[in-house]
Amino acid sequence: MMKFRNVLALVAVLAAINSSSAEERSIVLASTTSVEASGLLPIILPQFTARTGIRVNVVAQGTGKALDTARRGDADLLLVHDPDAEQQFMDEGHGSTRRQIAWNDFIIVGPAADPAHVKGGSDAVAALRAIAALQAPFISRGDNSGTNAAELRLWRIAGQTPDALNKEKWYRDIGGGMGQALNAASAMDAYTLSDRGTWLSFNNKGSLVVAIEGDPRLLNRYDVIELNPQKHAGAKLAAAKLFADWLVSSEGQQAIGGYQVNGQKLFNPSAQSPK
Template sequence: MKLAFNRLFIAATTTVALLCGPVIAQEKSIIISSTTSTEQSGLFGFILPIFKMKTGIDAKVVAVGTGQALDIGRRGDADIVFVHDSPAEVKFVNEGFATKRNEVMYNDFVLLGPKSDPAKIAGGKDIKVAFQKMAAAQAPFVSRGDKSGTHAAELRYWKDAGIAIAPGTSWYKETGSGMGPALNTASAMNGYILADRATWLSFKNRGDLTILVQGDPKLFNQYGVMLVNSAKFPHIKKAEGQAFIDWITSKNGQEVIATYQIGGEQLFFPNAKR
């Protein structure tokens, strides 16, 4: 009787192990702290299933502004940081939160506004002049105001234009939100706004907004990816995170990025150094 019970117990245990084994093997995953532009543009929805198919690793995205994404990395709450503010990324590495910054892709920023264009900036290619004209006209301007990569770029353009935005400036509205909600605000109030081209191309509620200024080299928008330093945070999934970086900077990963389009337009341009 006892022997029969032991055999039954072993058989049951073996069955559970066989059933659970493949499930456990498939549970490899990483957390990517990234920008709203990579999420709201649909890029992650396009590339991450391909990454999982290639590696068996599931990637979960926390989409916030670049500043917040870097702070998540500083707390060790993500394995990968994928953002677009090169100076802030270099600082992140120098602080020891990552050991290397890897360039992945780029696109550009565009300056949007209502077709009526009260600041008369349409067709311009000089972002400095455009910002000076908007300030002179006191035309409604919507800022993300969220320490994102786009917000950081906007602040650089105001500084280059010699414009200091005083607290409480009536024509300058900070939303403290991601790119999509900020675009909704600009559309509703017919205001000017700086946006990354990828989110703009995927944005539907455009209202009277249109691209007014583009093509200035200063509008170049580089994206970088970093593995959070496991020496600081031992729980970081170093092998799986490095697998993501290796893939997204590989020939295959770069080709996948290049094939992502909306309405026949390519949203991101791969430029990883190999």
């Protein structure tokens, strides 16, 4: 009887060890909706898991919400794209290391009929002024994401404040992700700001076309941020570091740069030469 009990105890210990090991070999990545909606993560995460055995569970949110998720300790790593909000996160002491992994750009898309007559230009601010002057429909994500922050920065340069915009009927704040904003713009023949990656992988374009591109103010950088162990102590930070290191490694950068939709590269690897 004693031997049987010893065997049962050993089985229980081994089960606990295996369960703990499996738990430690997974991490939670708080990431932007644009990185997931573009289709990048489903392509590169299996490559990392095959290399390391570490599973990456993604929580896709706007950058603001992703940063808050990490602040609460509900994520092990961040992949975001709002430089100002990221800097605040680092200044608060929540992050230990911040590295750029890739860039693409934002674009303004709108109906092919182009009521604001902005199509073909490269001045995003002038385009927004024309849209506001005509009161042409404009869709805002309104979700405190990196894309939403970039949009509002451009509106401020164009002389419009968020409070003033939200009083306008032509300006629609949907409080949703990039795919939702593009769907709304397609349904309403409206303009919107999109990251290029999500736009290229978006299948419900309808009459939407690229109206504005090439403005240096439309540069869109993606950073991976490791958490500060002094504020966010946990066994998973080591596994999170492995993923962050992989993203900036030659293998990770090749995986990012190799992702294409219809022959077009969605992200430009930039770990070695940050923009």
